Amino acid sequence: MQPRDLSDHVAYEAGRGIEEVARELGRDPSEFVKLASNENPHGPSPAAVETIREAASSVSSYPKSTHTDLTEAVADHWDVSPAQVWLANGGDGALDYLSRAVIKPGDEVLVPTPGFAYYGMSARFHHGEVSEYSLDREGGFTQTAAAVLEDYDGERIVYLTSPHNPSGSTTDLAEIERLAEETDEETLVVVDEAYGEFADVDSAVALIEGRDGFDARDDIAVLRTFSKAYGLAGLRLGYAVVPDGWADAYTRVNTPFAASELACRAGLAAFGDDEHVERTVETARKSRTAMREEIDAHVWESEGNFVLANVGDASAVADAMQERGVIVRDCTSFGLPGCIRITCGTEAETERAIETLNEVLAAPD
Ligand code: PMP
CATH class of the missing domain: 3.90.1150.10 (Aspartate Aminotransferase, domain 1)
Structure with missing residues (x-):
């Protein structure tokens, strides 16, 4: 066949x-x-390398599947509950979990052009259809709510990258809130902060949690990775921060043992470095x-x-x-x-x- x-x-x-x-x-x-x-x-991080050496003999055991010391550390850092941290095999894996949790066959998603290719790929793997919104080159690829909404037509997920790959432009939280506000209740705004550590803008976790004067929202998820600022691209470790109340979905969409034991241990060491x-x-x-x-x-x-x-x-x-x-x-x-x-x-x-x-x-x- x-x-x-x-x-x-x-x-x-x-x-x-x-x-x-x-x-x-x-x-x-x-x-x-x-x-x-x-x-x-x-x-x-040298601390991660040392941890990998020490942890090497433990790899004959399966890692914990959904809840690790790393989950706790990440949750502490963002001041969210551990259930809101969806650890995954890279940021790409976290994008897959969000696709799996949200997209029904035939649903559409809205992705930026130019933009990171995996948004559309992940949606298609999960039987979604892909439409695009354009970022204006002359305008410095600024991702305003208005620019996204111009092409928005009730898609299930809207992806926004801040800092944006490949231009490096950022979107401030008021703009992201406006976008979430103006899209349907059943639309999830995924804010990809893979490069967040390098930027001066605040994380959209504040919007999920309702901090800094914003109301808490249940239609935003934030993506983060250990591949860039933490230097662990080869280990494949990333996570999504999701709204409170999504814990049950994670247990259902989580690929068994997707974040490896070495990745989680090294990630914990790097996170503290x-x-x-x-x-x-x-x-x-x-x-x-x-x-x-x-x-x-x-x-x-x-x-x-x-x-x-x-x-x-x-x-x-x-x-x-x-x-x-x-x-x-x-x-x-x-x-x-x-x-x-x-x-x-x-x-x-x-x-x-x-x-x-x-x-x-x-x-x-
Ligand atoms: N989002 C963006 C914008 C990226 O550029 C990348 C990696 N190039 C990712 C997510 C995923 O990174 P990883 O799977 O290595 O965590």
Whole structure:
């Protein structure tokens, strides 16, 4: 037999690793730096690495399925109940849980263009249909409630990314509240804060909980990940903070043991390592400022650990940079032609990226 017709499903285009690129070009991996997947240039928290070493012998046992020490720590941090924290196999896994909990076959979801591809993929996996709202390039990709509502037609989930990938724009809480207020009661607004640690805006958890002068809401979920500021992308650990009263749904949609024991233990250690997170955020801030100031092309203001640059022929520029050893992301797959996204690296990596890009931009065709 064959799998069912999957022609509606688009494969996820992950950024290629250094080994893969080096092999393809017949070069030594040490010649390359990868600034294409918004990974942490300082690596994982040392506390997490130590914990993984210590925990290695425990992996013959199944992890706890729905409630771990990490759940408690995350709940404490956000001042929510542990039942409101849905731990998952990466932020992607948390998106799947939300899809599974909310989407009925044939329901529609509304996703940003340009935007993170997995929103639509997850919805389709759960038999949902996908429509798009456009973010205005000239207006700096600002995600206002009005911009989203222009294309809103009663969809079951509306996704909003703050900071937005790939532009780095943010949305303030009043705007998100307006969006939740203006959409139907049966619409969930998923606020993806995968890059939240790098930004100056408050988390939308305040809207769920009714803090800072907002009324509590049961139609917003917030997504967070350990892949970026915590440097644990390879472990696959993320979570959603959901409204109070959704605990029963989690027990029903949770893939058994999806967040692994090593991931949960390392996540707990990394979550307590403020120094590592602060260093990471500081590096990103310096790097994005330098790239904005020194790249000879338009670079949008970003609150993430990456910047978006308008370079014209993005694929040619990304290839030429790669040839010179700097791997960046061509944003065509985000629905954004003409742009590349560059991850904030260490000071030396940032300098190299700026010099390389400027050299490529200055080179005759
Ligand atoms: N949301 C956004 C906007 C992202 O860019 C990513 C990862 N690139 C994720 C969610 C998911 O990250 P992960 O599954 O690694 O937690």
